[in-house]
Amino acid sequence: MAKDFLHGMRKDYGKDSLTKASVHPDPMVQFEEWFKAAMKTDGDEANVLTLSTLGEDQIPEGRIVLLKFYAEDGFTFYTNYTSNKAKQLEKHPYASMTFHWKSQERQVRVKGAITRVPAEISDEYFKERPMGSRIGAWASPQSQEIPNREFLDERVEEVQKKFENQNEIPRPDYWGGYLLTPVRIEFWQGRPSRLHDRIVYDLVDGQWETKRLAP
Ligand SMILES: Cc1cc2nc3c(=O)[nH]c(=O)nc-3n(C[C@H](O)[C@H](O)[C@H](O)COP(=O)(O)O)c2cc1C
Secondary structure, eight states: OHHHHHTTOOOOOOSOOOOTTTSOSSHHHHHHHHHHHHHHHHGGGTTEEEEEEEOTTSOEEEEEEEEEEEETTEEEEEEETTSHHHHHHHHSOEEEEEEEEGGGTEEEEEEEEEEEOOHHHHHHHHHHSOHHHHHHHHHOOTTSOOSOHHHHHHHHHHHHHHTTTOSOOOOOTTEEEEEEEEEEEEEEEOOGGGOOEEEEEEEETTEEEEEEEOO
16 A cells, blocks of 8 residues: 555756765764754754664664764764663764754764763753753653653652752753764765765774765
């Protein structure tokens, strides 16, 4: 049944093009250019990305997280350090990130090594989060089995009580950021007839080298 409509679902692309000459020699500058363009069209969802990690069973696993910072040294997201993804990352500290900016007909893929961001950086970001999210970070044993929704609601109430006489809700030590330091970044621009443009940057002896890949 799905075949009837899935086979017919396709979109032709043609908004822009990409060449080795047109991209910036520094992939982070190129990323910033694309990210700013995506912010204009995708607004608060431009920072949505798929984070892929390697499971203990050697099966890759992906999930959506939000990009919260980027700079020359890489890309940062925040999560629970006891979550499934965090356990995977502590065991195998490498990951990839995939951005899809539909309205730009663009994809960016990044891969590299993962490290925890310094505690004081996580503290700073945690303070900026809305109250509900700060409480949620304390309340949710992310990725663990829980009996029902009420369990979560009760945990939230307990956390609210615990901190009701305090002005600040501190960051739980099991919640914080991870930095992905890239060794490869690929920029993909949709083109007509599936003949897309792909320019990839590889870090070779500390220098970024670009090449064009077949779509
Ligand atoms: C739009 C969106 C944004 C999300 N942002 C985050 C995030 O920044 N950090 C996070 O830990 N989980 C985020 N999640 C939830 C994750 O996709 C995932 O369910 C959760 O982190 C547990 O994953 P794990 O069991 O593989 O550790 C987001 C989900 C969606 C759909």
